[in-house]
Amino acid sequence: MTLAGRPPAAALVFRTLLVQGPLTRAELGRRTGLSPGAVTKVAAPLLADGWITELGRPAGERASGRPATPMAVRAERARFIGVKVTADELIGVLTDLTATPLATRRAPLASRDVDSVVRAIARLVTRLRTAGGAAKDGAAKGSTAEHGAESPGGVHGIGVTLAGDIDARAGTVQYSPFLDWRQVPLARLAGAATGTPTVVDNDVRALTVAEQWFGAGAGLSSFALVTVGAGIGCGIAVDGRVVSGAYGVAGEAGHLPVGGDRVCTCGNTGCVEAVAATHAITEQARQATGDPGMTMAAAVRRAHAGDPAVREVFARAGRALGLAMASIANLVGPQRIVISGEGVASYDLFADAVRAAFRAQAFGAAAECDLVVRPLPFEAWARGGAAVAAQQVFAP
C-alpha cells in the first residue's frame, strides 16, 4: 500500500508533515494552501491507516475533534531496506519511513557475476529482515505488526544503489564500470529474488534524495550535494526534485573543467576529479614528496604534521572543489551545497581553499549559498537506497 491512488492533496499533506511536521491542522492548512475542511478530510484516512498520528494520542484511536493537536508522520508505519553495491561488498540498512537506520549489515562479494550478486543481495535482505524482527521488539515496538504486512518482515520496498549509469525508471543498470555490467535489469532480478518491490538508482542520486527528504536539504527548494572520495559525485535538486538529465547524466561535478594540466581518467585535462579525487591526491602527494609508496592515510598524516608540499596538494584539491561548487552556484543557484563523502574525514585540510575559491568565483548573490559539511557514516550510502524506496510511497 502506498499513497498512490489517493488524492494529490493527501500526498501533499503527508509530504508537508514529513519535512516540516509536527504541525497543527491550522498550520498545515496555511503551509499547503488547503482549507481547514480539506485538511481534515484528507487527514482522516491517513490517520485511520496509521500513516500519520496525532501527538499525545495513542496510534489507532480514532481522531474525534481536537484540531489544535499537532499531527506528525508515523515513521514506524513502513520499513525499507537500502543496499549499496560496491566493487567488493554490499552494505545494507533496514530503516523506517524517514530512512532512519534500525539495523545495518555488510556482506563481502565473492564474485561480480550478476547472479552471484543478486543472490548475495537476497541473503543480506533476509538478514536485515531478521534483524528487523529484533528491532521491532525494541525501538519500533508493536508498530509494523498492524499495518506493515505488505511483504515478509513488513518491508515495503528495497532500493539498491551503485555507482554508474543507472536508468532508475526502467530499473536497469546501463553501465557499471566497477562491476563491468551492461544492461542488467537489476530491479526485476532483485525484486524476484527478495519477493519485495525493488528500485535501483545511482548511488549519488539516491544519497541526494535522502538528504532532500531527511537530511540537510529537507525543506529547501533547491540544494546540491557534493561527495568527495574515490570520485567526485554530485546531485542537484531544483524545485524539490533531483535533476536526472535528459540523457541520464546530471551532477557530474567531477568532470567540470577547472583548469590545470592533470589528465583525468575520462581522458580530458583539467577535470575536478583529476585534482581532488583520492587517487589524484595520493598521486600528487607521491610526486611532491618523492615517496612512491605513499598512501592517502600517510598523505593526511604528513599534511597534519605540517609538510608544506603535501598541504599544498590538499589546498589545490580544495581550490578545484571550491571552483566546482561556484560553478554549481552560478548555474543553478542552490540555497545550500552539502559537502560529504569519505573525503570530509580530512576536510580540515581542504576547507580554507574550498571556501576561498568558492567565495572568489561565486557571482554576486550566488555567494550567499550556504556551504555545509556533513560527515558520511558508512551506512549512509545504503540509507540512500532506502530513501529512494521510501520516496515511491509518498512521491511516486
Place this chain on the structure above:
Amino acid sequence: MTLAGRPPAAALVFRTLLVQGPLTRAELGRRTGLSPGAVTKVAAPLLADGWITELGRPAGERASGRPATPMAVRAERARFIGVKVTADELIGVLTDLTATPLATRRAPLASRDVDSVVRAIARLVTRLRTAGGAAKDGAAKGSTAEHGAESPGGVHGIGVTLAGDIDARAGTVQYSPFLDWRQVPLARLAGAATGTPTVVDNDVRALTVAEQWFGAGAGLSSFALVTVGAGIGCGIAVDGRVVSGAYGVAGEAGHLPVGGDRVCTCGNTGCVEAVAATHAITEQARQATGDPGMTMAAAVRRAHAGDPAVREVFARAGRALGLAMASIANLVGPQRIVISGEGVASYDLFADAVRAAFRAQAFGAAAECDLVVRPLPFEAWARGGAAVAAQQVFAP
C-alpha cells in the same frame, strides 16, 4: 482576464495546445492524461471565451460535436508589449499571445534617470498601441476587438526586461550596473505610467522564457540558452521551468571558471566572459595584431581573410564557450543548448572550437545534448519581455 482562477486542467490543456497544437480532443486527452469527457468539459469555456478555436470553424461559432476537429490556440486572442531597456535606447515590440511580433519601435534614451526612462517607456508603449491599431486592421483583423479590451489598445500586459539583478516576483530592479539603478520598483512605476499590468525580468531569463514556450525550447522538458555578445548570458529550464536561483542568481555561464590567465571584469581569472565576450575578443585581437584601434568588425574581417593569429583568438573564445556548455550539460543534462546573441553573426569563426571542446568535455551521454545556433533578430530581446508578460496568462 487570464487563465488563473480556472481549474488547473484548463491551463494544462491550454499550454499543451500552445506548445504541441493543433491537436484533436482525443490526442489532447492522450497527451494530458485527461479523459475525453474532461477535455471536452475544460475546452468548452476556453472555446467560448475565444482562447482556443476549432480549426476550420469560424471563431465565435459554438462547438457542437465534431470531436475529430483539431483545436488550436488563438494567438490573436491577446496582445502583449515587450520593452528591452539598454544603456542608450529602448526596443519595443507588440506581439500576439505567442510572442510573434506585430510591430517594432525603438526610442533613444536621453537620460538614465528613473523618471525619464519610465516616461520614455510609456511613450514607446503608446506608439506600439497605435501601431497595433494599424496591425489589427491587417494581420489580426477583427480579432482583439471582441475580447481584448482589457486595457487601452487591447494590450493584456507589458514585460520590461534589462540586464542585471532583477527580482521578478517583487517587480524590482535590485541592481542595474549600466543604468546605475538600485532598488527601483520598475513594475509598479511602468504599470502606473502605462495603465497596463507590467512585469519586469532579467533580459536573458526573459529570452529563455520566449524560447521555452515559442522557440527552440518548445516541448522540451529541459534546455539551456547561451547568449554570446557584450556579455555571456545563459538561462536554464529544468522540468519546464526557468531556474531562478535561491538568491536570484542562476545561469551565470559567463563566470564559469575555464582556466587561462585573463582577468575578468568581475575580478576573477579564467572566466568564460574574460575570453569570449566581445570586449575580450577585441582586446585579444588588438594584442595579437599589434593594432590598438582594431574593432570587433575589423577582427571578424581579419579572421575571415585568414589571419591565423586572429582566427586563434576566436578559436580560444569558442573553446571557452564549448567548455561552458559542457559544464551546463554535465551538471544539468539539458536536452538541447541553444546558442544565440549578437555573437552568432560570426559564429562560423567559433563553431569548430565550440563543438570540439563540448564533445571532449561533456561526460558520457551528456554529449548527446543537441547544440543549436539561433540568430537573434534585434527585436528578439524585446520579444522576451512580451513572452514573460504572456506567461502570466497561461502559467502564472
